[in-house]
Amino acid sequence: MRLELTGKSFAGRPVLGPLHLTVERGQRMAVLGPSGIGKSTLLRILAGLDRDFGGRLESREKVAVVFQEPVLLPWQRAVANITLPTGCTEAEARRLMAEVGLAGQEDKFPRQLSLGQQRRLSLARAFAARPDILLMDEPFASLDRETAGRMMDLTARLLDRSGAGLVLITHDAAEASGLGAELFRLAGSPAALVRDERAG
Template sequence: MRLKLRGKSFGGRAVLGPLSLEVERGDRVAILGPSGIGKSTLLRIVAGLDPAFDGRLTGADRLATVFQEPTLLPWRSARDNIMIPTGCDGPTASALMDRVGLPGREAQYPRQLSLGQQRRLSLARAFAARPDVLLMDEPFASLDAETATRMIDLTRDLLDDSGAGLLLVTHDPQEPARLGARALRLSGTPAILG
C-alpha cells in the first residue's frame, strides 16, 4: 500500500498536507498525534473509505480494518460475524475464536459479549480476511489497562504468525513499541508526517 497525498480538506479547510506513506506486508507503522489532527482521516483514506482526497493510493494489498468500535452485526452470532464478511468457513472461524480467547462462544450474539470480547471478535474477523496489511484505528482505547495489554499482546502474536503488516492509529506512544511498530507523528496545520 502506497499513498502519495497532496492534501485532504473538509469544507475548504485543509486537514492533511502533503505526505507519503508506504506499508507493505511485514511492515509495522504507527501514526501518533493529538485528537483532531487527522489520524483517523488518514486511515480512512488508506482503507478506501474516503476517496475525496488529492493524491494517489496504489497497491493491490489485501486490507482488513479494526475500528475503535467493534462494528459487529448485532443480529448475527459471533461465528457469523467472522464468516459472513470474510467468506471463511466454520472451522476457520471457530479456530480464530479459540485463538483470541473466545472458545465456545460461537453462538453468542455481540450484545452477550463484553466490550473486550467484542474487540477480540473484531480482531478474529480481521485476521479471517487474511490481510496483507491490518489497519487499526485506536483499537485499544477505552479498555482497562489489563485488557489493553492482553489485546496488544494478542495482536502482536497474530501479526507475527500471519506476517501481515500493520498501520495503527493511536494516542498512546507506548503501543508502537509494544507492537514492534515504527512511530510517525502527525503535526501542524494542515497536518504532515514528521
C-alpha cells in the first residue's frame, strides 16, 4: 500500500499536508498525535473510505479495519457479524470467536455482549477477512487497563499468526510498543507525518 498525499482539507481548512506513506505485509507502524490532528482522517484515506483528497492511493493488498467503535450489526447474532461481512464459513467464524475468548457467545446479539466482548468480536471479524494489512483506529480506547492489555496481547498473536501488516492509530506509545510497531507522529498545521524519535 502506497499513499502519496498532497493534501486533505475540510471545508477549505487544510488538515493533512503532503506526506508519503508505504505499508507492506508484515510491517507494523503506529501513528500518534493529539486529538483532532488528522489521525483518523489518515486511516480513512488508507482504508479507501475517504476519496476526497489530493494525491494518489495505490493498494493491491486486502485491507480490514477495526474502528474506534465495534460497528456491529445489532440485529444479527455474533457469529453472523463475522460471516456476513467477510464471507467466511460459520466454522471459521466459530474458530476465530473461540480464539478471541468468545466461545459460547456465538448466538448472542451485540447488545448482550460487554464492550470488551464487542471489541473482540470486531477483531475476530477483521481477521476473518484474511487481510494483508490491518488498520486499527484507537481500538483499545475506553477499555479498562486489564481488558486493553488482553486485547493487545490477542492482537499481537493474531498478527504474528497471519503475517498481516498493521497501521495503528493511537494516543499511547505503549500500545504501539506492545504490538511491535514503529512509531510515527502527526504534527503541525496542516499535519505532516514524521518518524518518532523514540523509534530509535
